[in-house]
Amino acid sequence: MAALQQTPITFQSRSPPSTQITAKFNPLKPLRLSFSGGFSSLKIPNLTVKLSGKGGGAAGAKMADSAAGSYASALAEVAKSNGTLEATSADMDKIDKLFSDPQVYQFFVNPTIDLEKKRKVIDDIVSTSSLQPHTANFVNILIDMKRIELVKEIVKEFEVVYNKLTDTELAIVSSVVKLEAQHLGQIAKEFRN
Known part of the structure; x- marks a missing residue:
């Protein structure tokens, strides 16, 4: 069969x-x-x-009820307002691939690693993967707010918002x-x- x-x-x-x-x-x-x-x-x-x-x-109702949904909506609104919705969607795919690596994810969610060290790694990633400036800023905000553990869920919620907008x-x-x-x-x- x-x-x-x-x-x-x-x-x-x-x-x-x-x-x-x-x-x-x-x-x-x-x-x-x-x-x-x-x-x-x-x-x-x-x-x-x-x-x-x-x-x-x-699915849209679920999205509005979560922190990840709020972050995804905010990023989508910034991208839409500056005309980079497609590029930001591509950036979110790159971020999804990056954080799918368990070692990368564990590095960023580890509370004992200094925030400056995490920002430096993000800056290196941005320079090599050519992320939009607002996407890089968004990831830095997640690090600063200690919400980086939501990144995988945010990527999924961003897809929902993106699909709705397009x-x-x-x-x-x-x-x-x-x-x-x-x-x-x-x-x-x-x-x-």
């Missing part, structure tokens, strides 16, 4: 809000779609698409066969139409 593959695809709505189609669905049950036209050459035995709801709704939904595509990049592109294209 083939193993079930799950691949997230992010897509943006290209239609104006007045022409968008709204469908009610049970978030606990996957939304099953069948495709025609351009998908005739794509043979996928069982394809399930489940909207995760990260663009708003219940009218982006996250769909999880499940297939019993491995999907190639071209197939994922075709699926994303079908959603855009």
